[in-house]
Amino acid sequence: MLLVKKMQIILLLSHIKNQFLLSFANNLSNYVDDNSKEGDDYVFMISGGYRPNSDFLTKSAVSIRTRQPTKFFGDNHFCNGAVVSWNIVLSAAHCVVDQYGVVTRPHRLSVIAGCSGRLKKTITCMEYKVLRIVPHSQFHRHRGNDIALLILETSFPASNKKISISSLATQRPAIGTVCQAVGWGQIYWDGPFSDEAIFVNLTVTSNDECIENYDYNFADDLLCVMGATFEIGLCRGDSGAPLFCNNKLHGILSEGKSCNSLQPTTYSAVSVHYNWIHHASSAPKVRLSFISIVIVYVSYNVLLSADEGGMFRLLRTDYVRHNRPFERTLGTIVKIFKETRSATDLLRSVHNRIAYSN
Template sequence: METLFFKLFLICWFIEHNNALKSSNSNLLPMYYISGGNREPSTFKLVSYIVSIRSRNPQRYFGDNHFCAGTIISKTAVLTSAHCVMDKRRVLTRARRLLLVAGTPNRLVPISTTVQFPAKSVTANTNYIRNNKDDIAIIHLKGEIPEDNENIQIIKMPTGPPVYNTSCIIIGWGRMIVNGPLAVLPLHVNVRLYEPSECKYFLGEHYHEGTLCAGDSLNYDEDPCRGDSGGPLICNNELTGVISWTIGCGSNRVPSLYTDVWYNREWIEKHLNAGFRVSVINKLVISFSFI
């Protein structure tokens, strides 16, 4: 039976990969529904806000080194989850080991608008507790986001506290089913932002101040999965949360946990500005070296 399921997974992956290659060469964006996610024209606009976070070198082909997502919050910075840039011992990943890819919906096929950014520095919240709270990090880029690339956009940051019971969107290239293949083209899911009392009921000790939870009570199969971590929770066209963790890709009827961006705004501003200051100082040092 396991062999049969494995063969079915391979068939599904081949169909998805084949469709993705066709879509990358076409202006037509058909609607799909694939194992816990939706794909439609609006999906491809949303993907302009996110990057694929990868190890520096692919194993065999372009895109097979994807492991997390992040959201573009400035010309030189991406917001993601701390667990995407830390190991289990809370040791920070060295910037030189990371590559961020933007401007391409197809995870496996680079196009004319694809831009690859090496990481300049990585900063994670020092209060981060794995699978619990303060799961947030900033990756500063070597280089700036191009202003003339419509496939790469800076997301709007929240202007106030989250509004509960709002319909929100999550998007990414995560696994399409539990233990299944990563999505080749991005999928998005509509979820409801739960009230804090609901989050406490479902998540117990895992829910803390500074975290959010969201899900679809009518369809728990639609949820973030491995490979979506670090990506955005978008509510009212603003970056409301960062995907932190989920239990079994939604299969256990429990909402997923997100880091609250508004709650962490001071930390974000502090380290966003710190990265800018470092960049300016480096440029000044280089300038003076030629005087």
């Protein structure tokens, strides 16, 4: 009889234990679900960012990464940039130049464009190899000119509707202008990088605000902007992030004090560097054009020397007659050829025409 009583007590205690564990598990599940929802709001409250209704500005922003991810796609992001041409990205010089002034080798970097998510590779998300890196020649850390171009090996396809070229600003934005910054940096101090591109609203303020906080480090080519509250700011991984004011690219993130600070943030002013951007962007095209001219020059003379029956001259004349753009291009090239008698003359003629056109 005593044994039966003991068994009943053990079964009762076991039942009570199971009921308690089941109830605890349900409550814990509800607690986690509720806090997950609050956590999303908390993340965005901490970062001060938001997800816009339109992806207009995201199309112009790119993620700059090391060539090889550590464990998974997107974990190698370290800087941002903006598309300024079909094969050129504008970013911060401190992203590609180390503290000793050594420029990163192009083959170590890649540019990811066409995707708002950092970790998810979609059909429009494309990776591009970097051919050449052009930092501003006067760049010094914390002393201005914090701007650089990344020239890609291949061009962005015009068919990719998730990539678009930024419209460059030619004048500084007025004080009080509300601008939008976009990036994939940390969502809070020493926290994880954001998966989705996050936007923050920043207001252009007077240079005095930055001079007070940055002292001698504030250069003339910088824009000074501030967030409205303590929760709004830019973090590690946001360097090179574009700043858009009225849908124009006005700045490239240079330096900030901390993630969520009432202190201002500095951007390299695109309008100040407008001429440098165009000059540095056109240099590779000039070299490519010269190489193309030399190739055409050699091919032209080879074909003429081998064209005993005059077939090449006949085809060339017929093609030019029906192709006006080709006619103008070929006319210019032929004119250069007629002016030259040697390789030195050819170089001089090309140089003069480039200098004259500039």
